[in-house]
Amino acid sequence: MTIEHTATSPDAELFLRDFRSLSQIGETPGGGVDRQAATVADAQARAWFTALLGQYGFTVEVDAVGNVFGLLEWNPGAPYVLVGSHLDSQPLAGKFDGAYGVAAALHAGRRLAAGHAPAHRPKYNLAVVDWFNEEGSRFAPSMMGSSVFTGKMAAADALAIRDTDGVSVAEALAAIGHTGSGTGPVPAACAEIHIEQGRSLEDSDTTIGLVHSCWAAEKFTVTVHGEQAHTGSTVIADRRDALLGASRLVVLLRELADRYPAGALHTSVGQLTVLPNSPVVVPRRVDLTMDLRSADEDVLAEAKQLLEQGIKLIEDEVRVRIEVRGSHAWGVRPYPAAGVDLARDCADSLGLTSRPVYTLAGHDSINMNDVVPTVMLFVPSREGVSHNEGEFTGDSDLCAGVDVLTEVVRRLCEGALDG
Amino acid sequence: MTIEHTATSPDAELFLRDFRSLSQIGETPGGGVDRQAATVADAQARAWFTALLGQYGFTVEVDAVGNVFGLLEWNPGAPYVLVGSHLDSQPLAGKFDGAYGVAAALHAGRRLAAGHAPAHRPKYNLAVVDWFNEEGSRFAPSMMGSSVFTGKMAAADALAIRDTDGVSVAEALAAIGHTGSGTGPVPAACAEIHIEQGRSLEDSDTTIGLVHSCWAAEKFTVTVHGEQAHTGSTVIADRRDALLGASRLVVLLRELADRYPAGALHTSVGQLTVLPNSPVVVPRRVDLTMDLRSADEDVLAEAKQLLEQGIKLIEDEVRVRIEVRGSHAWGVRPYPAAGVDLARDCADSLGLTSRPVYTLAGHDSINMNDVVPTVMLFVPSREGVSHNEGEFTGDSDLCAGVDVLTEVVRRLCEGALDG
Numbered sequence: 001m002t003i004e005h006t007a008t009s010p011d012a013e014l015f016l017r018d019f020r021s022l023s024q025i026g027e028t029p030g031g032g033v034d035r036q037a038a039t040v041a042d043a044q045a046r047a048w049f050t051a052l053l054g055q056y057g058f059t060v061e062v063d064a065v066g067n068v069f070g071l072l073e074w075n076p077g078a079p080y081v082l083v084g085s086h087l088d089s090q091p092l093a094g095k096f097d098g099a100y101g102v103a104a105a106l107h108a109g110r111r112l113a114a115g116h117a118p119a120h121r122p123k124y125n126l127a128v129v130d131w132f133n134e135e136g137s138r139f140a141p142s143m144m145g146s147s148v149f150t151g152k153m154a155a156a157d158a159l160a161i162r163d164t165d166g167v168s169v170a171e172a173l174a175a176i177g178h179t180g181s182g183t184g185p186v187p188a189a190c191a192e193i194h195i196e197q198g199r200s201l202e203d204s205d206t207t208i209g210l211v212h213s214c215w216a217a218e219k220f221t222v223t224v225h226g227e228q229a230h231t232g233s234t235v236i237a238d239r240r241d242a243l244l245g246a247s248r249l250v251v252l253l254r255e256l257a258d259r260y261p262a263g264a265l266h267t268s269v270g271q272l273t274v275l276p277n278s279p280v281v282v283p284r285r286v287d288l289t290m291d292l293r294s295a296d297e298d299v300l301a302e303a304k305q306l307l308e309q310g311i312k313l314i315e316d317e318v319r320v321r322i323e324v325r326g327s328h329a330w331g332v333r334p335y336p337a338a339g340v341d342l343a344r345d346c347a348d349s350l351g352l353t354s355r356p357v358y359t360l361a362g363h364d365s366i367n368m369n370d371v372v373p374t375v376m377l378f379v380p381s382r383e384g385v386s387h388n389e390g391e392f393t394g395d396s397d398l399c400a401g402v403d404v405l406t407e408v409v410r411r412l413c414e415g416a417l418d419g
Numbered sequence: 420m421t422i423e424h425t426a427t428s429p430d431a432e433l434f435l436r437d438f439r440s441l442s443q444i445g446e447t448p449g450g451g452v453d454r455q456a457a458t459v460a461d462a463q464a465r466a467w468f469t470a471l472l473g474q475y476g477f478t479v480e481v482d483a484v485g486n487v488f489g490l491l492e493w494n495p496g497a498p499y500v501l502v503g504s505h506l507d508s509q510p511l512a513g514k515f516d517g518a519y520g521v522a523a524a525l526h527a528g529r530r531l532a533a534g535h536a537p538a539h540r541p542k543y544n545l546a547v548v549d550w551f552n553e554e555g556s557r558f559a560p561s562m563m564g565s566s567v568f569t570g571k572m573a574a575a576d577a578l579a580i581r582d583t584d585g586v587s588v589a590e591a592l593a594a595i596g597h598t599g600s601g602t603g604p605v606p607a608a609c610a611e612i613h614i615e616q617g618r619s620l621e622d623s624d625t626t627i628g629l630v631h632s633c634w635a636a637e638k639f640t641v642t643v644h645g646e647q648a649h650t651g652s653t654v655i656a657d658r659r660d661a662l663l664g665a666s667r668l669v670v671l672l673r674e675l676a677d678r679y680p681a682g683a684l685h686t687s688v689g690q691l692t693v694l695p696n697s698p699v700v701v702p703r704r705v706d707l708t709m710d711l712r713s714a715d716e717d718v719l720a721e722a723k724q725l726l727e728q729g730i731k732l733i734e735d736e737v738r739v740r741i742e743v744r745g746s747h748a749w750g751v752r753p754y755p756a757a758g759v760d761l762a763r764d765c766a767d768s769l770g771l772t773s774r775p776v777y778t779l780a781g782h783d784s785i786n787m788n789d790v791v792p793t794v795m796l797f798v799p800s801r802e803g804v805s806h807n808e809g810e811f812t813g814d815s816d817l818c819a820g821v822d823v824l825t826e827v828v829r830r831l832c833e834g835a836l837d838g
Contacts, residue, residue, distance in 0.1 A: 014631035015640075053814065088701070090695065090697050090700050091695035091697060091700070092695055096726055133695070135696070135699065136697075136698060136699060137698065137700070138700070140698055140699070141698075142699060165777075172604075173802070196652075197649050197651075197652035197654045198653075198654070199654070199657075201737060212508060215651070217651060219698065227807065228511060228655060228806055228807040228808075229805065229806055230538060230616050230780055230802065230805040230806040231687040231689050231710045231712065231806075232616075232634070232636060232685060232687070232712050232779045232780040232781065233617045233685075233778075233780040233803065233805060234616070234617075234685075234777040234803060234804075234805065234806075235432065235617070235618070235681065235682060235683065235685075235803065236673075236682075236685060237675050237681060238618075238679070238802075238803060242689055243669055243674075243689075244664070244670070244673055245669075245679055247665070247666035247669035247670050247688075248666075248670060249662055250662055251663070251666050251667060251670055254655075254660075254663055258655070258657050262655065262656060263654060263655075266650070266651060266652075266653075266654075267794040268650040268660065268701055269662055269666075270650050270656075270662075270696070270697055270699055270700045270702065271693065271697060271699045272662060272691070272693050272696070273696070273698050273700045274690065274691050274692075274695075276509065276510035276511055276556070277689070277690050277691070277692070278509050278510060278554075278556035278689055278690060278806075279555060279559055279561070279638065279689045279690045279708040279710065280509070280555060280556070280559075280561060280689055280710065280806065281509050281510075281556070281688055281689045281806045282806070283689065284807075285510075289698040291650045291651065291698065291699065293485065293651050324421040334521060334697075344450075360651045360652040361650075361652040362651065362699075363647055367510075377554035383657075384652065384653060384654065384657060385597075385653075386647065386648065386653065387647055387648055387649040387650075387697075387699065387700045387701070388646065388647040388648055389647075396430070397698060413649035
């Protein structure tokens with residue numbers, strides 16, 4: 001997995017220096033970062049990005065929902081190859097998720113800009129991008145910036161979304177001075193590199209993951225409606241305990257995952273809030289989010305059907321009403337095979353091991369893959385740990401990833417995936 | 420249950436007028452009140468109380484933890500009969516819980532003060548009291564003011580307790596100008612009237628409940644320690660999902676209650692908070708409160724043992740660590756039989772039906788009953804609904820309760836429970 005060919009090159013040194021300075025922004029005592037979308041820490045990371053874009057010869061453009069583009073125009077009027085990821089993070093997250101992809105894109109762009117012969121004009125121009133609010137922790141749903149850019153969500157709808165303190169995306173972006181007027185570049189192709197957030201590369205001792213498809217995902221927001229009562233004096237038969245209903249639902253979701261072979265279905269509840277949340281009051285209402293994912297859309301459809309049946313049973317047995325609303329979904333969607341082949345060839349040419357992998361997590365590239373040919377690359381994550389301060393990828397893997405990404409983007413700019 | 424003998428007397432009219440003005444303080448759109456301890460609404464209710472105490476001839480004294488006493492000294496130097504309840508409420512609560520008991524005590528005191536022959540000096544003086552923070556929703560634990568007054572909790576410990584915004588009891592009391600310097604009266608006996616918060620009086624068509632004993636209660640604070648991870652990409656076998664552990668615990672607690680005959684064991688979780696509470700993060704930590712109650716201490720002990728076993732199983736199966744800390748407990752404790760007989764005799768003398776009942780909920784009188792002879796009375800609650808805006812007791816029951824309480828307190832002041 002670890003090939004020590006890059007860590008001592010000047011390019012690698014420069015990349016690692018910049019990535020380390022980024023990792024200090026919003027740093028947590030546990031060795032991670034906390035940079036939720038449009039917070040002060042995110043604003044600082046964005047300032048880091050725009051400062052280095054300027055230094056490396058890019059023109060900065062910000063669009064209406066806070067996507068930041070660094071533009072390098074070799075060929076006036078031609079569309080752009082977009083390469084990037086996101087600088088925002090989950091609360092108490094790792095340093096690598098998203099941030100690595102932006103830093104790697106920045107350095108791929110830097111090398112292509114610097115190494116470029118003045119006479120040569122690639123077919124496409126180059127844009128390095130920080131997609132706004134990929135994580136969706138402060139403002140749901142996730143992948144917001146790329147959803148607006150690809151026309152899946154109206155900008156006005158995104159800007160109106162509020163966090164739990166009642167602050168809207170529009171207000172939060174204005175507060176950090178990142179309400180842009182640009183529309184962003186016209187895309188021709190896209191590339192993104194990310195840590196795997198799974199174990200398959202580490203377990204197979206492989207350096208580069210060639211993402212050939214994403215898992216399907218369905219996310220729901222759920223409200224369990226019960227009735228407020230006294231925890232001591234209300235007889236059990238009279239209770240309509242919203243938290244009991246919600247807890248049964250959390251357990252049911254895990255039972256659904258356990259019905260299938262390992263790795264066939266992932267389910268979870270990440271967010272749950274209780275009203276009125278007093279020690280001596282039976283809760284009247286619980287709001288929660290459900291997340292179901294599978295590489296097999298049939299499994300997902302069957303799981304949803306079982307879930308519906310289970311919810312009816314919970315409603316009857318706990319005497320609550322459970323309201324389920326779909327919030328965000330994507331299907332199993334292959335990345336172009338030609339892009340996977342191209343990326344494999346780039347890895348081979350650098351003497352790096354590679355293998356096809358799924359992405360289980362959502363990425364901005366999933367949105368971009370719906371509109372232009374897109375290449376998605378992974379580097380290994382130690383023990384698959386992610387959304388956790390303990391997230392880790394070694395320097396040589398990070399640098400190898402930048403090398404492959406640089407070569408992929410170079411070929412995309414030459415029109416390698418056209419036609 | 421409804422005897423229409425009081426609703427039109429001048430005493431009843433005056434009581435209902437004052438109770439209605441109290442009900443408007445912190446009133447909610449749903450017809451209840453929201454007056455958590457030492458909030459602005461609680462401060463207003465306390466101002467209502469001290470204003471009327473002055474009007475009805477009482478001297479006001481506030482102690483170090485915000486208990487408010489209205490003192491009527493017939494017999495200088497003699498101890499006091501304390502009669503009262505609490506003006507604070509749960510969030511989105513009913514108008515009757517606690518507030519009725521304070522208003523009833525105020526009017527029992529008013530009648531005894533007004534109807535008193537100048538030459539007669541009862542054995543004991545009279546104190547009408549609003550116990551601070553009985554509910555424990557903003558500042559846990561509940562029954563705080565009476566716990567300090569009866570020496571079960573140090574005043575300094577109570578004053579240092581903080582709400583979820585980090586505000587201490589001392590700061591909250593100072594903010595409403597109710598940090599008192601008094602020590603409160605020396606008690607000789609105690610009486611409290613409250614809505615039943617259960618169905619037994621309504622179901623048996625009885626007006627007055629004679630509380631002969633309380634249920635035992637044990638309350639715990641629990642932390643479930645898991646590990647933060649990605650909801651999509653982390654394989655199920657690698658997860659240490661703190662919310663799944665917590666949900667299994669909520670379900671287990673209800674299963675424990677269901678093992679016993681109806682009414683033998685009440686269990687619940689009222690408060691639960693998730694960290695980091697993001698839609699795409701497997702929770703690393705959940706804090707929750709557990710509440711177990713029974714009229715049978717052996718049932719409670721057995722349930723706790725089963726709970727411990729169940730927690731070990733959850734720890735193993737979910738791969739989390741569950742930390743349980745006892746926070747507040749009381750045993751089954753009978754009220755003096757002589758007090759029950761006295762209250763029955765008072766109800767009989769007024770032509771009102773009565774029957775012995777348990778209290779399942781905690782009350783300040785449970786603390787007072789540990790230090791002086793104490794009488795606890797109930798009036799009916801429609802459908803047993805409580806800690807809910809829909810809480811309801813009819814006017815004639817409210818007025819009948821004030822009549823019985825007045826007579827009980829009159830006799831307590833004459834020393835009826837001495838020796």
